[in-house]
Amino acid sequence: QVQLVESEGGLVQPGGSLRLSCAASGITFSIYDMGWYRQAPGKQRELVAAFTRGGITNYPDSVQGRFTISRDNAKNTVYLQMNNLKPEDTAVYYCNAKRRRAIGATEYWGQGTQVTVSS
Numbered sequence: 001q002v003q004l005v006e007s008e009g010g011l012v013q014p015g016g017s018l019r020l021s022c023a024a025s026g027i028t029f030s031i032y033d034m035g036w037y038r039q040a041p042g043k044q045r046e047l048v049a050a051f052t053r054g055g056i057t058n059y060p061d062s063v064q065g066r067f068t069i070s071r072d073n074a075k076n077t078v079y080l081q082m083n084n085l086k087p088e089d090t091a092v093y094y095c096n097a098k099r100r101r102a103i104g105a106t107e108y109w110g111q112g113t114q115v116t117v118s119s
Helices: none
Strands: 003-006 010-012 018-025 033-039 046-051 067-072 077-082 091-101 104-109 113-117
Touching (some): 003 091, 018 033, 018 091, 018 113, 033 067, 046 067, 046 077
Antiparallel strands (some): 003 018, 018 077, 033 046, 033 091, 067 077, 091 113
């Protein structure tokens, strides 16, 4: 039974901060690449942060310097710290866990949480 349970998002003013968490169960957390994606109305889902099992992090230019992904393998939890939020960050945010192997990939998703940045 695999579950990725995300914390609640919320309404934040521009320039504000918010931290999301995603707690995983039912997987060997340390061997999965973890990431955060978001999807805004009328737009395609996009990767906003990734943290591989090997310790490599990746961010697109749109969030570089503002968002930070971290993971605590002992707690089976991945976090997304969002600072200096902008209205363009408004979206549903999804936690993702992926295990890549030569024989294929296994992937799981959180339930999604709404983040709204507005004054």
